[in-house]
Amino acid sequence: MSNLNNKKIILNEEDIPKRWYNIQADLPRPLEPAYNSRTGKIATKEDLCQIFPEAIVKQELSKERWIDIPEEIIYAYKIWRPSPLVRATNLEKFLDTPARIYFKNEGVSPSGSHKSNSAIAQAYYNMKEGTKRIATETGAGQWGSALAMACKMFGIECVVYMVKVSFQQKPYRKSLMQVYGANVYASPSMQTQAGRKILEKDPNCCGSLGVAISEAIEDVITHDKAKYALGSVLNHVAMHQTIIGLEAKKQMEIAGEYPDIVIACLGGGSNFSGIAFPFIMDKINGTHKNVRAIAVEPSACPKLSKGVYAYDYGDLSGFTPAFKMYTLGHTFMPSEIHAGGLRYHGASPLVSSIVKEKLAESVVVKQKDVFKAAVTFARCEGILPAPESAHAIKVAIDEALKAKEEGKSKAILFNLSGHGHFDLSAYEQYLEGKIQDCNYSEEDVQKALKDLPKVNI
Numbered sequence: 001m002s003n004l005n006n007k008k009i010i011l012n013e014e015d016i017p018k019r020w021y022n023i024q025a026d027l028p029r030p031l032e033p034a035y036n037s038r039t040g041k042i043a044t045k046e047d048l049c050q051i052f053p054e055a056i057v058k059q060e061l062s063k064e065r066w067i068d069i070p071e072e073i074i075y076a077y078k079i080w081r082p083s084p085l086v087r088a089t090n091l092e093k094f095l096d097t098p099a100r101i102y103f104k105n106e107g108v109s110p111s112g113s114h115k116s117n118s119a120i121a122q123a124y125y126n127m128k129e130g131t132k133r134i135a136t137e138t139g140a141g142q143w144g145s146a147l148a149m150a151c152k153m154f155g156i157e158c159v160v161y162m163v164k165v166s167f168q169q170k171p172y173r174k175s176l177m178q179v180y181g182a183n184v185y186a187s188p189s190m191q192t193q194a195g196r197k198i199l200e201k202d203p204n205c206c207g208s209l210g211v212a213i214s215e216a217i218e219d220v221i222t223h224d225k226a227k228y229a230l231g232s233v234l235n236h237v238a239m240h241q242t243i244i245g246l247e248a249k250k251q252m253e254i255a256g257e258y259p260d261i262v263i264a265c266l267g268g269g270s271n272f273s274g275i276a277f278p279f280i281m282d283k284i285n286g287t288h289k290n291v292r293a294i295a296v297e298p299s300a301c302p303k304l305s306k307g308v309y310a311y312d313y314g315d316l317s318g319f320t321p322a323f324k325m326y327t328l329g330h331t332f333m334p335s336e337i338h339a340g341g342l343r344y345h346g347a348s349p350l351v352s353s354i355v356k357e358k359l360a361e362s363v364v365v366k367q368k369d370v371f372k373a374a375v376t377f378a379r380c381e382g383i384l385p386a387p388e389s390a391h392a393i394k395v396a397i398d399e400a401l402k403a404k405e406e407g408k409s410k411a412i413l414f415n416l417s418g419h420g421h422f423d424l425s426a427y428e429q430y431l432e433g434k435i436q437d438c439n440y441s442e443e444d445v446q447k448a449l450k451d452l453p454k455v456n457i
């Protein structure tokens, strides 16, 4: 049982995990292979190497349980890692709950979120293989900021296609990326054919992650020594993020705890994978069969909860291979919610497979409830969460209140994936009563599902 006097548990630099956990080694069924619609065949290592460095492709396809983290990456992580595990004692008191609520604070990274865990790794491997330019997309701006910083550290030019609605909502995210030396374009942009085509049809298109990915990949194909980096969805990104859960496990152990419930928001699935996979490993191997992992989705974009499990592209234009995942359809355009990082049509193939195997659950929450939870959390614990992370807070609060109702004393762990210092205009709107709930349209999803690729492998 945890000691109330310990507000947070901080590890030393030498406690930073030396290996990432690759859940591919432990899946009840192996992942279905990615599909290359241009060749009509399974996507090969060579296909993937056209846009990613070889070391990353190896990780993407690896079935080894543990992958060593190079010294240089661990050294770069030391800027902010290990991140604190904090007990939300004030929130517990406010809720008057017997539950013990812990959160892993990934908002302490210089870019403000967990995204730096993979950005550093991806920039490092690219540098090792001679990449000169990395193009990427960003939704909320967190991934773009993380990659911009990582690229500067490893001497690589960085180009970011930022979803237009976030570009307008968060001008200072753009400034941060520019401070780190990146070139930032509002997507859809005039820089690429994909962007120009969309703008021709709809000059006011607010963009989506799917559109921005198309632009970034086109940028890579049309530039020399250029590679692409993705901040979520893919297996290697999920694996890099497991440093969160591996640290959290050590910290919970110091607190004398093992979580009953692990919670994270889900956009493409990277922070959920990061905090949950090391615990799901215990669920699979039977040492902690009852641990629950909950992925929280916005009602505007509930792919795990309302999507279909099918092959689909990662981007709007179908440049990427098709992956087997829960999806609302790559042509689905989610509403302009403030949690821009959760506006993605598909869930990572690994998370999808884990949900399919009933090793994790998903829940859907509404925007107004999310902001209410975020403000409650900020008033209790002092930390302003990113609207994405606030989805996890909402469910942590719900579970703590359920524990109170049931008179059960549970340990709840959630991932605070990032801070919300660049999201103050959204908070301003909430405080002025201007935030609306945005539910997905079933009709739009049905329309988008008609565009799923036909896969025959």
Ligand SMILES: Cc1ncc(COP(=O)(O)O)c(C=O)c1O
Binding pocket: 113, 114, 139, 140, 141, 142, 143, 231, 232, 233, 265, 266, 267, 268, 269, 270, 271, 272, 340, 341, 342, 386, 388, 389, 417, 418, 419
């Ligand atoms: C702070 C924060 N949390 C969560 C997410 C969602 O992404 P993922 O599901 O990959 O963790 C994002 C995406 O931009 C983000 O910025």
